[in-house]
Amino acid sequence: MESKDYLKNINEIKDLMNKSSRFISLSGLSGIMAGIYALIGGAIAYWLVDNSGSDYLILDGRIFTLAMLDLFLIAFLSIITGIYLTTKKAKRNGAKIWDTTSKRLIINFIIPLLAGGFYILIILGQGKYGHTGALMLIFYGLALINASKYSFGNIRYLGYTEIILGLIAALLPGYGFWLWILGFGVAHIIYGTWMHFKYDKN
Template sequence: MSEQDYLKDISEIKNLMNRSSRFISLSGLSGIFAGIYALIGAGVAYFFLLPNQDYVTLHSWNFKMLVGLLIAVAVLSVVTAFLLTTRKAKANNAKIWDDTTKRLLLNFMIPLVTGGIYILIKLNSQHYGLTAALMLIFYGLALVNASKYTIGNVKYLGYVEIIAGLLCAALPGYGFYFWVFGFGVMHIIYGGIMYFQEKKQ
């Protein structure tokens, strides 16, 4: 066996081990759709739920509608990601649910749920100003924490979300725009990059 063949075999073995210990990358299209859903949700909120940038309080009608809108965006994003990733897994003859998937979800959900509870605590104390910043930061932490169990560069999206969240916290009054950038624009950009990478493979 030549040295070149030996190195090729080693590379193939490494790739197999890497894929067995990591979840397949999410479909790039799922990121694009998540960003589109976020932008649509932000548009609805801006034009119908936040007229003249009125102050929204915890028990107001606007706040309840905003929460419902956020839940709708999240559900649509999760369902779309599941359907597209399942289709991608079948095309690659890969498993969609195994121990690696469980570890991925656990590492993703711990920062996300912790952040969600913390945000609810702050909202209940009538501290509304950092809501967008906290959402971005904890979402970014969740992506970075889960990235070691998935293939792809999702950790870089996580880094951008964290930085956007910190800038949002440092620049009060621009939370809505940072939220649109982090959850809308960045998802579309990241999803587009992943989609074209998938096409090249």
């Protein structure tokens, strides 16, 4: 009995250490909603280009501006929804939403994302559109992997998925849009659903 109690205490200590070093209040529903926003935004972007009379975007054109606004709204809605649902989950579990671990999570996530964002803006300014979707997927995947050590470790698998899709999009730029939809839309919904039933329901 004593050995069983000892092992139980060890496991409890490991669980406490894991919780103290990882931000575990991320909501699976926020991933689902981010995927839905991406699918809706992708449908809008497709409609804009399909009805523009051209098969490509022009940097200074109205369609390009609307497409950039579309992307901004997808990101904005995803962030706001993520903050709201994560805060709600943290309060329900009696956890802190803003502590050292969550700060580390955000910093490690935002650095690769900002670097990628600025790089994409630079190449767009040079009129190079072909690999935009691939770069978004790759840098987003790197950001997820970099932040995974401060949250659910399984997030890195979503990151790997995004990077693989990004590399495929770089090899097949003609399918970049659909791979972007698959990465930011479908993959988010699948992963968010899995995370919701594994973590949020317990």
